[in-house]
Amino acid sequence: MSVPMIRAACAEDQNALSALWATVFTPPLAPDQWLIDDERLAHTLVAEDDDGLCGSIYGLPKRLRESDGGIAEVHAIGSVAVAERARGHGLARRLVTATLQAGHDADWALLFTGTPEVYRSSGFETFSMARTLAGSWTAPACVGAVARIERATVGLGSLRALREVYACSRDGRVVLAPVRGDRDEAMAAVRMRGATLYHRAEGSTVIGYAIAESHGEVGVLLESAVLPGIEGDEVREELLSAIAVDWRSAGVTSCELAVPALPEGGRALRAFAPEAVRQDDRTGMIRPLRRAARLDGIRHFTAGDYF
Helix, strand or coil, rough: CCCEEEEECCHHCCCCCCHHHHHHCCCCCHHHHHHCCCCHHHHHHEEECCCCEEEEEEEEEEECCCCCEEEEEEEEEEEECCCCHHHHCHHHHHHHHHHHHHHHCCEEEEECCCCHHHHCCCCCCCEEEEEEEEEECCCCCCCCCCCCCCCCCCCCCCCHHHHHHHHHHHHHCEEECCCCCCCHHHHHHCCCCEEEEEEEEECCCCEEEEEEEECCEEEEEEEEEEEECHHHHHHHHHHHHHHHHHHHHCCCEEEEECCCCCCHHHHHHHHHHCCCEEEEEEEEEEEEEECCCCCCCCECCHHHCCC
C-alpha cells in the first residue's frame, strides 16, 4: 500500500466520503449533517492512497460559551475515519495534526470519542460532564396541565423560533453550550429530525421547549430550554407532562434525559423520573491551541450540537 497523501476535500470526493463513513462507523454515518455546511469541503481533509480515499477528518468552526462568560472560537473535530486497509500506520494521528494546523487560529480544539487513547498522543485530554439522567421510568400518577403545549415534528427551520430561549437559558450559566448561528441550527435540526418538538409560547415568543422521542421502551429527551424567570418551573412541568402523556402511550419504561445540571428544574425532573440518576459523560476531549479552554462550571452539550 502506498503512503496516503492528505489533502483538502473536493466536490468529487463526496460519494467516496459517504461510502467510507458508511463502512467505518457503526451505526453508519450519513452525510446529511455534513451537507448542511456550505463550506464543508474547506473544512474537510481526506487521505488518499493508490486505491482511493482511505481517510477523512472534519474541522468545524464553532463558538462555545466558557466559564468566564466569554465566547471561545473552537475547532470542533469530527468524522475521523480510516479505512481498514490503512489502519495501524499512524494515519489518524496525521489527520489530526493536519486539521489542528488548519484550525490554528481557534482558541482550542474539541472532539468527542469512545476511543480516547487514539487522541492523547496528539495532546488531547478528557473532560467529564454530567450530561444525562438515566434510569427506569413510569408515567407519573398525576400528569399536569398540557393544554398550552403545542407539538410539532423537528425538521429544517424548526429551531429558528427557539434561538432566543435556547440562548437565554445558557448565557452565563452553562459552559460548552454553542452560540447557535444559522448553520448550527440547521445541523441540530438534521440530527434531531423526526423527533417531537414540544413548546409553549406567549404571543409569538417561545418561552420553553423540549425535544423528545421514544425508541421502543426507551424515552429520550434530546434537548430542552426554558426562559429564566418566575414561570420557569410551571413551564417545565407542563412540557414534561406533555412528554409523559406520549411516552405512556408508547409504552416507555426507561429514560435518558439530556438536561444541564442546573438547580432549577430539579423538582420537576424528580417528579417526572424519580429513579433516573446522573451519568458521567467522559467522551469529550480538548486540546489548547492559542490558549487553554475555560470550562469550570456546569457543562452541557445537546444531542443536536454534536458534529
